[in-house]
Amino acid sequence: MSFFESLRERDRVFDFMTPQASTVDVRHGPILYMEDVTVSFDGFKAINKLNLTIDDGELRCIIGPNGAGKTTMMDIITGKTRPNEGSVWFGSRHNLLKMNEPEIASLGIGRKFQKPTVFEALSVFENLELAMAADKRIFPTLTARMTGETRDRIEEVLTTIGLTELRFQPAGILSHGQKQWLEIGMLLMQRPRLLLVDEPVAGMTEQEMERTAELLTRLAGKQSVVVVEHDMGFVRSIARKVTVLHQGSVLAEGSMDQVASDPSVVEVYLGADDEEAA
C-alpha cells in the first residue's frame, strides 16, 4: 500500500498522534537509584557513600537529624548539586548526573521546597495554569488559549488538592497550609513521575496535617513520592517505608516500627526527639 493510501485510513491512529509515553524505564522496579554517592564541601562529607532505591509508585519518608544530608540528597536528584562520586539513575535509562536542572524537571521530577512560594498576585487557578506542562517558549505562551482539556486538568488537580472553592481567589490570601497544597498542585500539573517533598507539614495545624497526609497517600501509586520530614507523628501516619539518614549515609531502612526499635536510630535521632516531646 502506498504512503498516500495509508493516510486515508481513518480508523488508524498514527504514531505521531499518540501522546508520547514517558521514556522513563521502570520495568526493573526502581524509579530512582542512587549508588555510592558522595558529596563533600571543602572536605566535609555532606553525603557519604549513600545508597538509596525508590520503587515506582512508592511513598517513602526520609528522616534524620539536622545536617544528615537530606536537603543535599534532594539537590543531587534535581541536579542542583553534583556529587563527587557515585551514580544516580532515574529508571534504568536516564543518568541524572549527565543532565541539567531543566532537563531533569522535564523528565518528571518535581520538587517542593520547604517554604511555600506561590504567585501571590495570581489566582489559584492561574497558578496551576502557569505550572502546567506546556510549550513554555515566548510566542506559544503569548498566543496560548484555554482549551477544554487544560481546564479539565486544572479542575482535576483543584479537586485533588481541595482548593476548588478558592480557585478564583488570589493565592496571596491562602493560609500557610493551603499554599503548601497549591504548591503540590502546581507540581502535579507537570505530571511528575517522582515528587520530592521537603518538610510539607512544618508550621501546619493538626487538621491541615491530616489533610496533607491524606493528599500524599492518595498521590502515591500514581507517582512516587519522597517526603523529607521532621515531624515523627506525621511520618508515622503516612509512611510504609522509612529511611533514616545520618551523617550522609543510610543508617536504617524499613517500616516505622522496625526503624523505631533499631537501637542505633534511637541513639542518634528518635531518642532525642522523644525527650523533646516528653
Place this chain on the structure above:
Amino acid sequence: MTFQATSSRFWLARPFTERATQLFLGVLFAALLIVTVLHVAVPQGSALHVNAYTVNLFGKYLSYALLAVAVDLVWGYLGILSLGHGAFFAIGGYAMGMYLMRQIGDRGTYGDPVLPDFMVFLNWDSLPWYWLGFDMAWFAFAMVLLAPGLLALIFGFLAFRSRVTGVYLSIITQALTFALMLAFFRNEMGFGGNNGLTDFREILGFNLRSSDTRLGLFLASGVALALGYVLCRAIVTSKLGRVCVATRDAEARTRFIGYRVERFQLFVFVVSAMLAGVAGALYVPQVGIINPSEFSPLFSIEIVLWVALGGRATLYGAVIGAILVNYAKTVFTGVMPDAWLFALGGLFVLVTVLLPKGVAGLFSHLRRRDSTYSREASA
C-alpha cells in the same frame, strides 16, 4: 486586577472584551472627537474654540501617555524599574527628527540639497552612513521601531542574561541614558550636538506649521496611544502576561517551573522600548525639536513619577498620570515657573501618603465599595 485565566479567544482580541478597555477606548475616542469638533467646527472667536496651540499641547500629552504606558508595562507587570526609558523615547524621536531634517532639502539656511544645516556648519562634505535612507519615510518609520528595539535587545540581553534585576538594573538604565546623553551632546556624533535637530518643515509633504497638520498629529498620537494600549492589554491578559507577573513576584520560582525568565523579560522590554520609540517619534514633530536633553536621567525619572501617580500595573493609570502631571506642569510653569518642581514633589508625597495605588487605585477602591454596596443591597 482581574482574576481570569486565559480565555479561549485569540490573544489580540481579548482586550476588546474587557469592560475597562472598552471604557478607556470610548473615553479616548470621545476626547479626540470633541477636541477635533471644537477645533474645526467652532468659530475662532467663540469661548468653546480650541486653538491650534492647545491641540498641539494635547497631542504632546498623548505621546507622553504612550510613553507612560510603555514604562508601566515593564515596571508594573514585569517589576523592572527602568529609569532609562527616556533613552528609547529620544532615539525614536531622533529617528523621526532625521527624517524631518532630510525633508527640509535645500530650504535650509545654507541651501545644501542633501546636508542638514549643522553638517554644513561643521564643514562636512557628505552624509555619515547612518543618515542614509532617512529621506525615505518608510525607512525612517521602520527605524523608529527598530533602533530603540535593537538597543533594548542588546542592553536587555546582557542585563537579563546576567540576572541583573532590581535596583542594580535601575541604576544601569540610568547610566545608559546618561551615557547616551553625553554622546549625543558631541558634535562629532552627527546628530546636531547640543542643538539637536530642529527647524523642521514638512512631514509626508504636509506643512508642519499648519494647524491641520497639527490636528493630524494630535489624532495620530491618539490612535497610537489606543493601539499601544490595546497591545499592552493583550500582552498582560495573555498567559505571557501572567508569566510576567509571576516573574515580578517570584522570579526563581517562575524559572523553576520551566519558563526561561530572561527571554520573557527581554521580549517585554523590547516591546516596551519600541512603544517608547513610537511615542518619541510622535512627540518630535509636535514640539518641533529633538535634542540630547530628552536623554537626561531626570526626564526618565519623571516618567516613572507619572506612572506612580497614576497607579502602577493598570496601564490606564499611566495614561491618567502622564496627562495629569503634564497638564499641571503646563499650568504651573505658566503661573509660577519656580514652583513647579516643588509642586511635583509635593504631589508625589501627597499621592504616596494618601493614594498608595495612585489615582487608578482610587477608582478601583470606589468601584469595589460600589459593588459591595450593590451586593448588600441585592442580598
